[in-house]
Amino acid sequence: MSEKHDHEEEPTTPGDRLNLRADCENCFALCCVAPAFSVSADFAINKDAGQACPHLQPNFRCGIHTRLRQQGFRGCTVYDCFGAGQKVSQVIFGGQDWRQAPQTAKQMFEVFPIVRNLHELLWYLTEALTLQPAHQIYDELSLALQETERLTHSGPAALLELDVTAHRQGVNALLLRTSELVRAEVQHKKKNLRGADLIGAKLKGSDLRGANLRGAYLIGADLRDADLRMADLIGADFRGADLRGTNLTESIFLIQSQLDAAKGNTKTKLPPPLTHPTHWHGIE
Numbered sequence: 378m379s380e381k382h383d384h385e386e387e388p389t390t391p392g393d394r395l396n397l398r399a400d401c402e403n404c405f406a407l408c409c410v411a412p413a414f415s416v417s418a419d420f421a422i423n424k425d426a427g428q429a430c431p432h433l434q435p436n437f438r439c440g441i442h443t444r445l446r447q448q449g450f451r452g453c454t455v456y457d458c459f460g461a462g463q464k465v466s467q468v469i470f471g472g473q474d475w476r477q478a479p480q481t482a483k484q485m486f487e488v489f490p491i492v493r494n495l496h497e498l499l500w501y502l503t504e505a506l507t508l509q510p511a512h513q514i515y516d517e518l519s520l521a522l523q524e525t526e527r528l529t530h531s532g533p534a535a536l537l538e539l540d541v542t543a544h545r546q547g548v549n550a551l552l553l554r555t556s557e558l559v560r561a562e563v564q565h566k567k568k569n570l571r572g573a574d575l576i577g578a579k580l581k582g583s584d585l586r587g588a589n590l591r592g593a594y595l596i597g598a599d600l601r602d603a604d605l606r607m608a609d610l611i612g613a614d615f616r617g618a619d620l621r622g623t624n625l626t627e628s629i630f631l632i633q634s635q636l637d638a639a640k641g642n643t644k645t646k647l648p649p650p651l652t653h654p655t656h657w658h659g660i661e
Contacts, residue, residue, distance in 0.1 A: 404462030421449030459496035563587030
C-alpha cells in the first residue's frame with residue numbers, strides 16, 4: 378500500500394471519469410471491510426458490516442484475488458466503488474490507515490457507502506453531460522455535478538449528517554429528463570419495462586431500442602443478439618444474463634459492474650469507456 382498523505386484529486390469534469398474508477402493502491406481495502414454480506418450465490422460466508430473479510434491481508438490485499446469466483450466470492454468481482462475508496466482513504470481521512478489509527482475505523486466505514494453513493498451519481502451525471510440530446514439541460518446537469526463533487530469533499534461529520542436520499546432524488550430527476558430526451562431520438566414505439574420482472578425472460582434478438590429498463594430484473598435473461606441501443610439501463614439487474622452478441626452501443630447509464638455480473642463474448646458491443654470482463658474470454 379503506497380503512502381500518499383497529501384493526495385489530491387482533480388474535480389470531475391464532463392467526459393472525464395478517471396477519478397471515478399477504483400484505485401486499490403490508494404485505498405485501505407474499504408470494500409473488504411465496510412459492507413456486510415450473507416451466504417448466497419455471491420458470497421461463501423457471512424460477514425458483518427465493519428468486519429474485515431478473513432481473506433484480507435495485512436497489506437490490504439485480497440489473499441484470493443485471482444480465485445474469487447472459484448472460491449465463492451463472485452460478489453466481490455462485480456463490486457464497484459466508483460473511486461470512493463481512494464477518496465475516503467486519502468482525501469477525507471488524509472491517508473490515515475484505520476489499522477494504525479483504529480479510532481478512525483468506525484467513522485471511516487460509515488462514511489464510505491455515503492461517498493460511494495455520491496461517486497455513483499457523479500458517474501451518471503458525467504455521462505449525461507456527454508449525451509447531445511440532453512444539451513438543453515446541460516446547465517442543470519453541470520450544477521448538479523458541481524454540487525455532488527463539493528459534497529464528496531466534506532468532512533466526515535458533515536457527510537454522516539448528509540441526507541443522501543434527498544440529494545439522490547434531485548439528481549435522479551435530472552437523469553430521468555436526460556433519459557427521456559435521449560430515448561426520444563428513437564422513432565418507433567418504445568417499451569416501458571421499468572422495474573419489470575424479466576427474470577429468465579426469452580428476449581433473444583429483441584428490439585429494445587430506447588426501452589426504459591430502469592431497475593428491471595433481467596437475472597438469467599436471454600438477451601443474445603438483442604438491440605439495446607439508447608435503452609436506459611440504470612439499475613438493471615443483469616446477473617447471469619446472456620449478452621452474447623447484444624448491441625449495447627449508445628445504451629445509457631450502463632456501468633461496468635452490470636457487465637461483470639453478466640455473461641457475454643467478443644461479439645457483445647459495448648459503449649465506451651466500458652470493457653469486456655475477463656471472464657467473458659473464451660465464451661462463444
